[in-house]
Amino acid sequence: MATNNQKTKKPYTKIAFQIIVAVLFVFVLVSIIGFARGYRLDLTRKSVTPTGILAVSAFPKAAKVYVNGTMKGVSDLNLTLPPGDYTVSIKKEGYTDWNKKITLKGEVVIGLDAVLFPRNASLSPMTNLGVVKAIPIGQIDKLLLFAQNNDPLKDGIYVFESNQQPIALFPPLKLILLKKNLPEGVDLKKTQVTFSPNDDQAIMDFYAGDKTYSYLVYLNQENTDLVDFSQSPESKANFLAKWSDKHQQDIAKVLETFPKDIKKVATDSFHIIGFSEDDRKVLYTAENDAILPPVITPPLIGANQTAESRTLQSGHLYVYDKKEDKNFEITSLKLPLTPTPTPTITPTPYYTRITPTPTEEKQRSLYPITWYADSKHLVQLMENEIVIVDYDGSNKQTVYSGPFRENFFMVSSQGRLFILTNLNPQNNPFDDVYEVGIR
Numbered sequence: 001m002a003t004n005n006q007k008t009k010k011p012y013t014k015i016a017f018q019i020i021v022a023v024l025f026v027f028v029l030v031s032i033i034g035f036a037r038g039y040r041l042d043l044t045r046k047s048v049t050p051t052g053i054l055a056v057s058a059f060p061k062a063a064k065v066y067v068n069g070t071m072k073g074v075s076d077l078n079l080t081l082p083p084g085d086y087t088v089s090i091k092k093e094g095y096t097d098w099n100k101k102i103t104l105k106g107e108v109v110i111g112l113d114a115v116l117f118p119r120n121a122s123l124s125p126m127t128n129l130g131v132v133k134a135i136p137i138g139q140i141d142k143l144l145l146f147a148q149n150n151d152p153l154k155d156g157i158y159v160f161e162s163n164q165q166p167i168a169l170f171p172p173l174k175l176i177l178l179k180k181n182l183p184e185g186v187d188l189k190k191t192q193v194t195f196s197p198n199d200d201q202a203i204m205d206f207y208a209g210d211k212t213y214s215y216l217v218y219l220n221q222e223n224t225d226l227v228d229f230s231q232s233p234e235s236k237a238n239f240l241a242k243w244s245d246k247h248q249q250d251i252a253k254v255l256e257t258f259p260k261d262i263k264k265v266a267t268d269s270f271h272i273i274g275f276s277e278d279d280r281k282v283l284y285t286a287e288n289d290a291i292l293p294p295v296i297t298p299p300l301i302g303a304n305q306t307a308e309s310r311t312l313q314s315g316h317l318y319v320y321d322k323k324e325d326k327n328f329e330i331t332s333l334k335l336p337l338t339p340t341p342t343p344t345i346t347p348t349p350y351y352t353r354i355t356p357t358p359t360e361e362k363q364r365s366l367y368p369i370t371w372y373a374d375s376k377h378l379v380q381l382m383e384n385e386i387v388i389v390d391y392d393g394s395n396k397q398t399v400y401s402g403p404f405r406e407n408f409f410m411v412s413s414q415g416r417l418f419i420l421t422n423l424n425p426q427n428n429p430f431d432d433v434y435e436v437g438i439r
Contacts, residue, residue, distance in 0.1 A: 063114070083104055
């Protein structure tokens with residue numbers, strides 16, 4: 001028979017066991033939470049210290065990840081590291097390297113998303129038409145192509161849809177206007193084009209000697225009966241004015257989504273070159289000196305750590321990211337040259353939709369710049385190469401330095417790069433559109 005002492009001892013033993021279990025549960029829970037937040041046991045210091053987490057992703061996959069020169073694995077991976085300064089390099093055989101300097105803090109996750117491009121890009125012919133001029137049609141993945149090969153059955157203006165998947169070797173072209181329907185002596189290479197806001201119409205100025213002919217051309221059908229503005233300059237001016245107003249309204253609509261203080265500075269001081277595909281970032285040059293006020297204070301944890309430039313200098317090139325409230329001066333690219341503005345010229349996502357005059361064409365062909373499809377990179381055509389940089393100006397990579405017509409390139413919404421070139425000039429006097437394999 002149990003004694004009174006034994007009966008008393010059992011409840012105390014049970015309580016002690018429950019306390020131990022509770023303490024262990026709390027310890028394990030705290031350890032899990034601490035581990036998840038980046039705390040690790042430092043045996044050398046005999047203490048628990050906070051660490052940061054570096055999340056690295058890359059395209060293409062399975063790229064080698066180096067931290068301060070030491071390989072840590074292949075992408076995609078998460079690295080737990082003590083606070084400090086690091087140089088992260090991502091490499092893959094046959095591709096350009098990607099590098100970034102970061103400062104890692106305890107309990108902070110830094111995400112790096114690298115895109116590597118092939119060192120040797122491939123070329124694939126997209127047309128066999130013989131092209132004397134090519135113009136991107138806004139941002140709708142279409143090109144306006146001008147063929148002039150002394151063939152009355154083929155010479156004319158075509159629309160090429162860059163993202164159409166061809167069944168045959170060459171993607172089909174949509175005929176817009178045959179040259180034989182234009183006045184005699186017209187040189188298609190000199191044609192100037194102004195696109196409508198919806199990119200479904202264009203006013204084209206054709207030149208034949210000292211004569212100029214202006215027509216309204218529909219871009220979704222073949223044109224046989226043209227609307228002639230040659231004898232009605234007032235009607236042409238009214239069309240251009242309405243289109244220009246609509247362009248400005250479209251830009252203002254996007255700026256409405258930006259913070260109020262940023263929108264004010266943008267209205268007063270930005271010459272907008274283009275918005276990124278996701279409308280989160282804007283590429284611009286400063287028209288005058290200004291200060292870009294901070295909107296998010298303190299800055300977001302884990303945001304892009306590239307040094308900002310919020311003091312704007314006239315004529316300098318910048319990218320503003322409204323999500324992170326970051327403004328970067330792009331010094332790794334050359335400043336695109338623009339002609340003196342006129343009432344019909346409106347900044348757009350592809351440099352401009354107004355084809356320059358012959359005098360301005362040489363200037364404007366220098367260093368055109370546009371957004372890449374992922375909204376994280378910029379693409380620029382320079383003297384002898386086409387380069388891509390991260391939107392903060394870092395990681396400048398040459399993606400193509402072979403032969404190409406220096407005043408044209410286009411990037412589609414799927415990230416496809418197109419150029420105008422002639423790979424066999426001894427047997428073929430004309431250029432054609434080629435895709436540069438960069439993905």
